Amino acid sequence: MDGLKCVVTGGSGFVGWRLVEMLVERGAREVISFDISPQPEQAVPNPKVKFVQGDIRKKDVVDSVIQGADVVFHIAAVVGTFHPKKLYEEVNYDGTMNILEACKKFKVKRMVLSGTPSTRFHHGVGISGKGIEEMEMPKKFVAEYARTKAKAEIAVMNAITDDFLATCVMPHQVYGPYDTLFMPQLMYVSKKGILRVYGDGQNEISICYNDNYCHALMLAAEKLYAGSPVVGSSYIVTDGGKYKIWDLLDEASLYMGYGSIKEKQRIPYFVMMMIATISEFVSKLLGKVSRIQRFTVLMLMIDRWFDISAAERDLGYKPIKPTTEAWPETLQWFKEHEDFLIRKAQAAVEDVKKKKKRD
Template identity: 35%
Template sequence: MSGDEKWCVVTGGRGFAARHLVQMLIRYDLFRVRIADLGSTVDLEPSEENSILAEALSTGRAQYVSLDLRSKSQVLQALQGVEVVFHMAAPNSSINNYKLHHSVNVEGTQNVIDACTEFKVKRLIYTSSPSVVFDGIHGIIDGDESLPYPPKHNDFYSATKAQGEELVIKANGVKGLLTCCIRPSSIFGPGDRLLVPSLVVAARAGISKFIIGDGNNIYDFTYVENVAHAHICAERALASEGTVADKAAGQAYFITNMEPIKFWEFVSLIVEGLGYERPRIKIPAFVVMPIAHMVELTYKLLGPYGMKLPQLTPSRIRLLSCTRSFKCSKAQDRISYTPIVSLQDGLKRTIDAYPHLRAEHRPKREGPSKASIYLGSGRADTLLWKDKKQTLKALIVLIAIYYNLIVPESTIITMLSKVLLVASVFVFTHAGLPEKILGYKIEKLQSSDFRLSEETSQQIAKSLASLWNASVKTLKSLAKGYDGILFLKVVLTLLVLSFLGAFSLQNLYVIGVPAAFIVFYVYEKEEQKIDDMVLEALSRGRKLKSDVVKKFCTSKKIE
């Protein structure tokens, strides 16, 4: 059919999945397409300059309108004279901001519904999410549309998407409007700016070698063209006469590639396809979760000062470690949906679409990182995973210390005696080993391995003396009673120590050891960004201090 006289609107039309839907609508010539998004103008990317979209914009088969869903007047203007609305606009799901998500996903969706009923729009297809039935705790295996909304969602994005979905389903039949909701699961494909780029960032940082959880959690992924196809299937079903439209309207549909796969196997196929190491090291989710909470808290504090949105958040850890698979039988039956691109072909097309992110194109660092300099050669090799054997040995030792000394809550004397006992047994056993075992040479311990050189002894003595002298100098300055800044620093330091002292040794060990292996590693990979963020925070802190001092001095003069 020709779309010469019929218009549709795609809200969020410059988004990832929406771009593919726009192209498919233009290609099928179903409608003239009105692309609505936040930008004041449409800026085509280099890959789009000679595309079907560019041609449609130049000939008038497509047009762009600036739209903020939170403005009802803009929504009314964008939807005037259209027959169908594909409502795909939504904020970034990674930003856990209730006010933002509610204003767009709930209030914005209500604005769209009101405009549809006012202008007698015939059909409204809403892009929802499988997360509307996910509580962040319990996995979902072969979930279907009978699953209820949970009492509490994993994040604000999921909660507000569920509210928007309810509004759309409730609006079905109002003034002749037919509605339905599409729940595409884990979209991937060319043009994605979230999944693949974040996997590459993790791979270049060396983090992609880790598996969160046991690695057996099953997922349903959906190639982006299948998502666009599902929207058109839904629209065509609603446009049909009689029982087909009646069955399709007022419903929600899970959409997948119908090829469930282990989540971490899917990740491995992408990162390996781009030339990086596949994940191998498994870390229990409960170990990573405290760190994720700390990262999220840090972002809340430093986000206003330029810190970028972190990948390691509690909601994301839950998503990475849970099973989430869904059945599409209802979509097959009521809107005649069947995937048009297989998972294997979708993965190949996706990998081929990111040649610039391949491993051979990664930027190279010049000279040692600051983290390496701060830690020194030995500690850097261990904490920065440069010597994997050494790192694994250190981890085994730390785990042994934890289970043998920390968990039993031993006293200091008991701990020291256990350490000396283990050391004695090891030294005695090691000394009795032959020169070679199964052809491997056994390196014997030498007495020189345990001796402190004169230079090292002097350095230790100088460090202790310097620390003592610095402490005495600080006490002398405090005793004069003039240096308020020094007093404040000392008080804050002691408060931090008292705060840390409130934690048990076991808790400090569980948090501190993983943090040591992660913090320095992340700093090495994101050195420039973190340095810039710290400098910005310090600059703002100095300005705040200056403003406070000025106000204090002004108030003193007035007195």
């Protein structure tokens, strides 16, 4: 990244801000952090970092940010399943098209797209040890988030020319300090005594430490050159290995002092899916957003672990910190910053309510 001017969309987010920091650490000349939200609370002023608050749905704003960049890391997205349907299309697809068009307009040759393995999930079917080349996109996506991210990925890949090179890097279950989604939402529910094991509790997943993902994104940018196998390819990156998700969550809950999840009564698959279906139906009638959804339940009950050999081969990817170090450090951080966990979990609920009202 030596001497490059980089743009990071979603630069105030969990992944985005850490990427901004690591780009500076690796010699970037200038990093533009572009986000609709204010700078994150952990941001430390740095002369090499310029923050621009703006909306990727507005072409003129996007143009002003992208002009003069050497490489664009497109991280910004509406994630999860709780937002108004049209927002996913507007941000995840339309916003990406604005970024893409600006790159073409201002002759920015390299773009690294942050993707998601959920673009390859088929409803009700888990993934056990497959590589990206073995997984096809479904005809019907499991959620609007997955559909719009897939649509954007396809469009970016189809736009590749000799003068515009792109790749897509997908993490799975990102975790680490300042996580605002995975740990806060699940641990907040555990703190309230509500979280239970869904199904038999034996399903396995891959996880990805935030620094490892940011490392992979930067490797991908460095590999974008004529003739590289990375151009036009998509990759999944994780810490490597697989873990039973309920073992991880139980360990986290115990560490936080919230008690064991596994010692509580388990909820069978069909019961949990029935609860989620009813919750979605009633919430729709009331004009609200269901906090229990079939997609979320499904993600906690199926296998989701992957072969990352393609990223190892083409990107030269190797985790810079193993799970055995990163996971305990993450638990310790959240234990020491429990107020952050609670605030982010509560803020997520309020944010969804506000967006639903605007919709």
